[in-house]
Amino acid sequence: MGRPNAGKSTLTNAIVGQKIAITSNKPQTTRHVIRGILHRPDAQLVLVDTPGLHRPRTLLGQRLNDLVREVWSEVDVIGVCFPADEPIGRGDRFISSEMNALKATVIAVVTKVDLVDPQTLAQRLLAVSELYDFAEIVPVSAVSGHQVEALTDVMVRHMPESPQLYPDDVLTDEPEQVLIGELIREAALEGVRDELPHSIAVMVEEMLVEGNLTKIYADLYVERDSQKSIVIGTRGVRLKEVGTRARTEIEQLLGRRVYLDLHVRVAKEWQRDPKQLRKLGF
């Protein structure tokens, strides 16, 4: 867990060894709870990637925070992520103060250490140690791989004994259709700014297998007509780029050729509307 953009999903992917969660440099990329499984000879780690905890401005934001808090009570170890390239802020202090009430072992993970010099890292580690009495503090880089294995060792050390929970070949509990929708949203997030990333949602409506081709029909939702024009771009150029980017990723995931049909629709103010939120799976 951690505030938005702290590097939680990138780290989850690095530990699992496969992309199961989408990532972006926009805050609040993750919108649901994603389980990733690491299989080791001595242990099985079920990683639970959560949305970034933040001060909510919409009903969606509230729902996302609720999801995070639900997870806290279900896990054995909580890794709180702090990005090394940003100073400790009010959000981090707020999150740490909530850890007191929890049963789980709480460790601190200082992420993105490849972005800072040793002196800055030392300062960050000190600041983190003063926030809360963490059981351990582990600096890592998901991008360079530095200390990722050491982090998994630490987590395994704090795991209770348990029967194996997932079969050997399962890396995530994400349904294929959800993963595909997420890959489309990730492609759509690239290059958009301000409020627009928050307004984008994707639903895969239909998947048809025809020979060695998979046909995918998906709707990309925005909240206003003006956003629709931005997403589509002049003569559809942007939407076409998004489709191409997403299709490449989906083909990699499925290992099959893909035809992707993307429609942009307006769902007015969906982030604040309980009925629309339900329709979009929140």
Ligand SMILES: Nc1nc2c(ncn2[C@@H]2O[C@H](COP(=O)(O)OP(=O)(O)OP(=O)(O)O)[C@@H](O)[C@H]2O)c(=O)[nH]1
């Ligand atoms: N250089 C560097 N960048 C990283 C590292 N980990 C994550 N990032 C970048 O940080 C940004 C945010 O990463 P995410 O993994 O999406 O962050 P998150 O905590 O899951 O964010 P939310 O889902 O919005 O809460 C992305 O642009 C990543 O590429 C790292 O170890 N090194």
Ligand SMILES: [Mg+2]
């Ligand atoms: Mg994330």
